[in-house]
Amino acid sequence: MMIRFAILPLVLALNFSMCKKQQAVTDKQQPAGSAAPEAAAATAAPVVAATPKIKKPVVDQTAQVLIFCYHRLVDKIRYPGTEITPAAFEAQMKELKDKGITVISMQDLLAWKRGEKNIPPRSAVITFDDGWKSQYEVGWPIMKKYGYPFTLFIYTEGVRGGSLGGGEAITWEQLADLRDNGVDIQAHTATHQDLREGHNVTVIEPGGKRGRKKLTGADYEKWVQNEVVGCKELLEQRLGIKVNCFAVPFGNYNEHVKELARNAGYEAMFTVYGQPITFTSPMDAIGRYAIEANKPKVFGDAVSMIGASSGGGTAVAEVGAKDLTTHPADGETVRTALPLIKANLSSIGQIEPGSVQMRVSGLGLVPVNFDPKTGTVSYQVPQKLRDKTCTVIVSAKSEGKKVETHWTFGIEEAAATAGSSPATAVKK
Numbered sequence: 001m002m003i004r005f006a007i008l009p010l011v012l013a014l015n016f017s018m019c020k021k022q023q024a025v026t027d028k029q030q031p032a033g034s035a036a037p038e039a040a041a042a043t044a045a046p047v048v049a050a051t052p053k054i055k056k057p058v059v060d061q062t063a064q065v066l067i068f069c070y071h072r073l074v075d076k077i078r079y080p081g082t083e084i085t086p087a088a089f090e091a092q093m094k095e096l097k098d099k100g101i102t103v104i105s106m107q108d109l110l111a112w113k114r115g116e117k118n119i120p121p122r123s124a125v126i127t128f129d130d131g132w133k134s135q136y137e138v139g140w141p142i143m144k145k146y147g148y149p150f151t152l153f154i155y156t157e158g159v160r161g162g163s164l165g166g167g168e169a170i171t172w173e174q175l176a177d178l179r180d181n182g183v184d185i186q187a188h189t190a191t192h193q194d195l196r197e198g199h200n201v202t203v204i205e206p207g208g209k210r211g212r213k214k215l216t217g218a219d220y221e222k223w224v225q226n227e228v229v230g231c232k233e234l235l236e237q238r239l240g241i242k243v244n245c246f247a248v249p250f251g252n253y254n255e256h257v258k259e260l261a262r263n264a265g266y267e268a269m270f271t272v273y274g275q276p277i278t279f280t281s282p283m284d285a286i287g288r289y290a291i292e293a294n295k296p297k298v299f300g301d302a303v304s305m306i307g308a309s310s311g312g313g314t315a316v317a318e319v320g321a322k323d324l325t326t327h328p329a330d331g332e333t334v335r336t337a338l339p340l341i342k343a344n345l346s347s348i349g350q351i352e353p354g355s356v357q358m359r360v361s362g363l364g365l366v367p368v369n370f371d372p373k374t375g376t377v378s379y380q381v382p383q384k385l386r387d388k389t390c391t392v393i394v395s396a397k398s399e400g401k402k403v404e405t406h407w408t409f410g411i412e413e414a415a416a417t418a419g420s421s422p423a424t425a426v427k428k
Ligand SMILES: [Zn+2]
Pocket: 129, 130, 188, 192, 249, 250
């Protein structure tokens, strides 16, 4: 499970370096003279359409994204480590616009990372952490003024009425209002603490009593489960949303926490170590720039990081999954959580065997079998898929061009949940 995050950037970097120029892939015909005998034979398979449909020509893999993280917006700064004035905040939002940096939504960023959607070459994502009411009362109107989407990372006990939610905290009603207006709401644990085992944490007893403890073993596992998984479930249930992003408090986590988060269905994990995000940035350590009054240079430095366009990129041609006779088929629902996933790439043309990659939602990059004779790529899922839907992305290179297809199939609920861990803590 952990290896995929290391492999993915490597493989993508390799692809990138092999394909230096922007190659607009147009409606490509079958490679007539150039096809090797086996590829030519494979294309004769009766079910396969002669010319694959190219739906979506380009995902710009050279785009860069800055992710900014804000906390409180107050006129009078008392805690410069977590506050900024509304005027300074608005000036920064204006600067993004003036500098031609497009503010995109978090979900668009993730769709781009999946290769499903293009984004402008210089983009930014705005996030607010910890759920302060000033984000609702002050930040939101400014964001509306600029027409910018944004994301809130909420720690659930810090919402008003929670054990850590005081008078300055955002309320569930405000969160619902934001949700109704298209604002993205994501997870930031239950109690906002260091998630690594063996660190002192403040534990809140059911009666509200607090104690400072060093949790280890089963006690720690129960606690961290609630921080990572319980928080997600509470947000999803209380707001009726899908949570797929996890911001790690202070950036303090480790492989074990990552594993828990991945298993819980988080697609992306965020730290506070700011850096421009690229197509190959690992999804379990996405850096954000924390913008605070006591670090006035961070914003300008970040903006200058993507100031110059990098030029040169890899075009991706998208092929309809129907043309590849996938199994399971796009839209199909299967009765097993252990499906054999297959696609026939022969209609694309001659495939460079080492270039075939498959990504499976919830698993990431998986080791596939590719049979150059038949053009079939296959992967037997070794452990039960947890979600009710599964998206597969297959990419390959043909004549120096990257071609990609993706499709989604369903898994019957009974098959998906049977045998899964019963240890999930549900917060009430
Ligand atoms: Zn925080």
